[in-house]
Amino acid sequence: MGIEAWYMDSSEEDQRKPHKLSPPRPVSPEQLQALGVFHWKLNADIYETDPELEQIRKSRGYSYMDIITIHKDKLPNYEDKLKMFYEEHLHLDDEIRYILEGRAYFDIRDREDRWIRIAMTTGDLITLPAGIYHRFTLDETNYAKAMRLFVGEPVWKSYNRPADDFQIRQQYVASLQGS
Ligand SMILES: CSCCC(=O)/C(O)=C/O
Numbered sequence: 376m377g378i379e380a381w382y383m384d385s386s387e388e389d390q391r392k393p394h395k396l397s398p399p400r401p402v403s404p405e406q407l408q409a410l411g412v413f414h415w416k417l418n419a420d421i422y423e424t425d426p427e428l429e430q431i432r433k434s435r436g437y438s439y440m441d442i443i444t445i446h447k448d449k450l451p452n453y454e455d456k457l458k459m460f461y462e463e464h465l466h467l468d469d470e471i472r473y474i475l476e477g478r479a480y481f482d483i484r485d486r487e488d489r490w491i492r493i494a495m496t497t498g499d500l501i502t503l504p505a506g507i508y509h510r511f512t513l514d515e516t517n518y519a520k521a522m523r524l525f526v527g528e529p530v531w532k533s534y535n536r537p538a539d540d541f542q543i544r545q546q547y548v549a550s551l552q553g554s
């Protein structure tokens with residue numbers, strides 16, 4: 376099953392709203408893949424023993440994992456963190472997230488610098504490539520529990536835009552040529 380994604384409108388309204396264009400402009404899984412974004416749909420009810428998750432982790436070297444609960448009563452410095460997650464940024468490594476409960480949005484930039492919104496619901500595992508500009512927000516339900524995966528020791532540092540001089544950014548942009 377694919378993941379739902381669409382081009383965003385430019386309204387300044389609440390970030391938690393869907394922000395679909397009218398008429399909507401959906402983005403296909405193939406278009407996401409061309410930007411380096413990959414998705415799996417898993418059974419989050421069995422995440423602790425899921426052989427499919429194990430297989431993905433093994434084959435891709437996702438040795439590290441932890442779980443983050445994004446809710447005002449559970450996450451220390453909730454408001455500050457949400458603000459930080461919604462600042463446009465990049466990382467030096469892939470961002471790999473698996474939604475175990477609840478819902479959220481990842482927004483990514485396409486080649487022409489337009490925002491694409493990716494709707495993450497329970498069971499969605501996504502990888503965003505190192506160097507892609509992106510941001511994250513809860514939706515109007517204000518709750519998500521997510522597994523964070525990483526190759527080796529995690530590095531959480533994010534670099535807010537502009538970060539165009541980073542080698543990883545240049546590598547990412549170069550990887551889009553011809554794809
Ligand atoms: C779903 S985990 C919180 C978001 C995050 O870590 C990040 O880097 C968003 O881009």
Ligand SMILES: [Fe+2]
Nearest residue numbers: 464466470533
């Ligand atoms: Fe990020």
